[in-house]
Each structure stands twice: as structure tokens, then as C-alpha cells.
Amino acid sequence: MKAAPFEYFVADSIDEVTTGLADSGEEATIIAGGQTLVPLMAMRLARPALLIDVNGIGDLQGIDLLAGGVRIKACTRQSDALKSTIIGERLPLLAKALPYVGHAQTRNRGTVGGSIALGDPAAEIPLVATALDARITLVKKGNSRELSIHGFYQGPMMTSREPDECITEILFPQWQGEGRRGTGFQEVSLRHGDFAIVAAAAQISVGEDGVCARASVALGGVSGTPFRISAAEDALRGTMIDDPALRAVANAVDQAVDPQSDLHASASYRRRVAKVLVERVIREAAREAANHAAGDAP
Amino acid sequence: MKPRKITLEVNGRVRSATAEPRLTLLDFLRYALNLTGTHMGCEHGVCGACTVMFDGLAVRSCLIYAVQADGHDVTTVEGLCNGDGTPGPIQEAFQDAHGLQCGYCTPGMLISAQALLQSTPDPSDDEIREALGGNLCRCTGYAQIIDAVRLAAVSFQGAGG
Numbered sequence: 502m503k504a505a506p507f508e509y510f511v512a513d514s515i516d517e518v519t520t521g522l523a524d525s526g527e528e529a530t531i532i533a534g535g536q537t538l539v540p541l542m543a544m545r546l547a548r549p550a551l552l553i554d555v556n557g558i559g560d561l562q563g564i565d566l567l568a569g570g571v572r573i574k575a576c577t578r579q580s581d582a583l584k585s586t587i588i589g590e591r592l593p594l595l596a597k598a599l600p601y602v603g604h605a606q607t608r609n610r611g612t613v614g615g616s617i618a619l620g621d622p623a624a625e626i627p628l629v630a631t632a633l634d635a636r637i638t639l640v641k642k643g644n645s646r647e648l649s650i651h652g653f654y655q656g657p658m659m660t661s662r663e664p665d666e667c668i669t670e671i672l673f674p675q676w677q678g679e680g681r682r683g684t685g686f687q688e689v690s691l692r693h694g695d696f697a698i699v700a701a702a703a704q705i706s707v708g709e710d711g712v713c714a715r716a717s718v719a720l721g722g723v724s725g726t727p728f729r730i731s732a733a734e735d736a737l738r739g740t741m742i743d744d745p746a747l748r749a750v751a752n753a754v755d756q757a758v759d760p761q762s763d764l765h766a767s768a769s770y771r772r773r774v775a776k777v778l779v780e781r782v783i784r785e786a787a788r789e790a791a792n793h794a795a796g797d798a799p
Numbered sequence: 800m801k802p803r804k805i806t807l808e809v810n811g812r813v814r815s816a817t818a819e820p821r822l823t824l825l826d827f828l829r830y831a832l833n834l835t836g837t838h839m840g841c842e843h844g845v846c847g848a849c850t851v852m853f854d855g856l857a858v859r860s861c862l863i864y865a866v867q868a869d870g871h872d873v874t875t876v877e878g879l880c881n882g883d884g885t886p887g888p889i890q891e892a893f894q895d896a897h898g899l900q901c902g903y904c905t906p907g908m909l910i911s912a913q914a915l916l917q918s919t920p921d922p923s924d925d926e927i928r929e930a931l932g933g934n935l936c937r938c939t940g941y942a943q944i945i946d947a948v949r950l951a952a953v954s955f956q957g958a959g960g
Binding site for chain 2: 539552556603605692
């Protein structure tokens with residue numbers, strides 16, 4: 502249970518990170534919080550020749566409210582995100598999900614960007630990012646690009662990040678316009694703090710007449726990547742989010758998911774839980790929207 | 800891969816030693832500094848026995864490499880004692896409430912409890928359970944550990960924090 506030997510480099514700037522990655526290629530791995538990487542290395546499932554430590558880079562930390570949304574720098578600790586009033590007020594869906602991310606002892610070290618980069622199909626932060634159409638900035642030597650979260654995940658723990666790219670920030674766009682907003686987040690896991698067997702997230706906006714104007718519904722743990730259920734969103738829009746609408750949503754979820762069995766849960770259990778959780782997060786979001794003033798955040 | 804010299808503050812004392820990059824902070828504390836109060840359980844971040852405070856926050860010392868602790872501040876269970884080496888208030892509370900049986904998880908429990916009481920001096924039972932959720936205990940069933948933290952909170956407040 503000891504990691505294989507590796508070289509260790511403390512980067513002081515994003516430039517040093519991208520130079521290190523460019524020089525070392527796939528031999529190098531970035532270490533941020535290390536809460537997944539270090540166990541993988543202990544079990545020798547990962548054997549990087551070089552670790553580039555980004556924990557000391559000030560430019561990779563911080564949470565800012567911009568015109569277009571909330572920007573979270575990649576090396577921001579999950580515990581700092583949980584304490585952030587900007588996230589509490591502007592990204593309530595993320596604020597609801599963060600307490601489910603590991604335990605206090607791992608959130609004190611684990612980072613938002615690290616969770617995004619890893620792409621565990623049952624992880625909460627990638628799920629919320631998927632529900633909120635997050636945008637990811639990747640930087641490599643002499644170049645940078647911004648990717649949508651949709652398409653970023655290509656399979657379990659597989660992303661379209663190139664080996665020489667460093668994730669520097671994640672932008673969570675804010676929903677514009679009037680309307681009452683509400684969010685819901687629920688998951689089922691063996692114990693609190695474990696990875697979810699199934700997790701569901703929803704954010705909705707309803708008009709003064711109570712009609713759903715916009716909906717985002719996403720699931721984690723039932724596929725190789727977190728994903729939006731567009732048929733469920735279509736089934737909600739234009740309705741009063743009443744029982745018939747929720748029955749249509751359940752049908753849409755049933756059609757959309759293709760879960761696998763593993764030692765934690767069977768495929769049929771996951772399918773059943775997915776339908777129940779989606780209904781719960783939508784009801785939670787609708788209740789919240791009914792109590793919100795129009796135009797309130799998110 | 801070459802060992803490098805690191806300097807950090809442990810329990811209020813500045814300590815220097817060499818560490819190969821792959822050495823965890825846990826092994827560094829136990830073998831380089833002989834602070835064997837911090838226990839190794841699972842060694843991959845599941846059990847919480849190795850919990851220490853890193854810059855004042857509870858973390859798992861098996862998930863940080865010693866070289867990453869260079870220039871940082873670490874508190875281990877030894878740092879919870881009084882100056883004369885007798886058990887500190889939180890350790891007294893675990894003794895009084897019988898918050899341990901075999902004692903293997905106890906150093907991690909004590910550190911997690913200390914970190915909780917520093918940020919939340921008067922925690923609810925839910926907050927105590929949440930703070931200790933990352934520490935596994937196979938003996939007690941947790942009830943007396945929660946009693947112990949509640950008792951420690953009272954004695955902390957009695958002592959003016």
C-alpha cells in the first residue's frame with residue numbers, strides 16, 4: 502500500500518504547470534487535493550513518474566461572481582466552496598450537493614477542479630456541473646480552450662482533457678431572466694459520504710402563473726457519465742409540475758437510463774431509485790420555487 | 800525520488816527531516832518523528848484513523864505526502880495533551896464518557912472532535928455525527944463517542960473556549 506517512487510515538483514504558477522506537462526507528457530500527473538489520486542497511487546492503480554503539485558498556486562484558487570455566472574478556480578477546496586456565500590446564494594444546487602462530497606476531512610483537501618477532472622460517474626460535483634451547463638477552461642503551453650461540460654466526459658473517469666492540459670477554472674453560468682427558481686439534490690448511498698449509488702439534481706424556473714418555463718434534470722451513477730435527461734425536461738416545460746407531468750418525467754427517466762449492476766446495487770434497483778429521486782428533486786425544486794420571489798438567484 | 804529536506808511545525812515545535820516524495824505524512828510522523836500516536840488503518844483514505852490537523856483543519860495524513868507538508872503546521876494527537884503530558888480536555892472527556900474500547904480509531908476521533916469544537920464550540924448531535932462521519936470505529940457503536948464530544952464541548956465552554 503505504498504506508492505511507487507516518483508519525482509515531485511512544486512509549481513508556483515500555471516506556466517510552470519503547463520511547461521512541466523509539456524516536457525513530461527503522460528508521465529506527469531497534476532496533484533491537487535490528492536484525495537483520489539493518492540489512494541490510486543497507494544494501490545498502484547496509478548504510477549505517475551512525476552507529480553506536479555498545484556496547491557501553492559494562488560491563481561488557481563478563489564470563487565468569483567462574474568456577469569455570466571460563478572467562476573470557481575480549479576484548486577478551490579471543496580470545504581471553501583461549501584462555506585462560500587457566493588455559492589450559497591448564486592449556486593444553491595452546488596451548495597446542496599457539496600455536503601455529500603466525501604467527509605469534512607476529505608473536503609478540507611479535495612478540490613472542485615480535481616473532482617471535475619476525475620469524472621467519476623457517481624460524483625456530485627460533475628453531476629451539478631452537468632445540470633448547470635458548466636464550462637471548463639483548460640490551459641496548455643501557449644494555448645487555452647474552453648469546453649462545455651457536455652461532451653467533456655467520454656466515459657467513466659475519462660475526459661477530453663489532453664495529457665498536457667491543466668484545468669484552471671470552471672464557470673457555472675447563471676440562469677438569466679425573471680421567474681421563480683428552485684433546486685433539488687438527492688442521492689442514495691450505502692453510508693453518508695460514500696459515492697452515490699444514484700444521485701439526482703434539478704433546477705427549475707417557473708412563471709408567476711406557476712407554469713414551468715425552464716428545467717434542468719440530471720442523473721449520476723446510472724451511466725458511464727453524469728447526464729441530462731432532456732426528455733424529462735421537455736415533459737416538465739409548460740406544465741404546472743403536477744402529478745401527470747411527473748408521471749411523464751418518470752417514463753422519460755425509465756427510457757433514458759441504462760444502468761449497470763455492480764456489487765453495490767443491481768441495475769433494476771438503480772433504475773427504480775433513479776425514477777424516485779428524480780421525482781423528489783423536482784418536487785423539492787418546485788416547492789422552493791413557489792416560495793421564492795421572482796428574479797431571485799440562481 | 801531523491802529524499803528532500805522538509806521543515807514543518809508539529810505540535811508547536813519546528814521539526815526538520817528528510818523524506819522521499821512517496822512517503823506519506825502519516826509514515827513521516829510515525830517513523831521520521833517517532834510520533835506514533837497517529838494510527839495507520841486502511842492507508843487509502845477510508846477509515847480516518849490517521850486524521851491530523853493540517854493548518855488547523857482535519858485531514859487524512861495517509862492522503863498527503865510528507866513533502867507537501869513542507870512549511871505547514873500539523874497537530875497530532877500528541878498535541879492535544881496538556882503541557883505536562885497529562886490528557887487534555889478532549890481526551891479527559893473520552894475517558895469520562897468511555898468513548899473508546901480498543902482505542903485504534905481514537906487518535907483520529909480525538910482530532911476530528913477537536914477540529915469540530917474549534918470551529919463549532921456548541922455542536923448539535925447532527926453536527927457531531929457529521930464531523931465524525933469520516934472516522935470508522937468497529938467497537939463502540941459510536942454512541943459513547945458522541946457523548947464524549949458533547950461532554951468535551953461543555954468542558955471547553957466551561958474553560959472559556
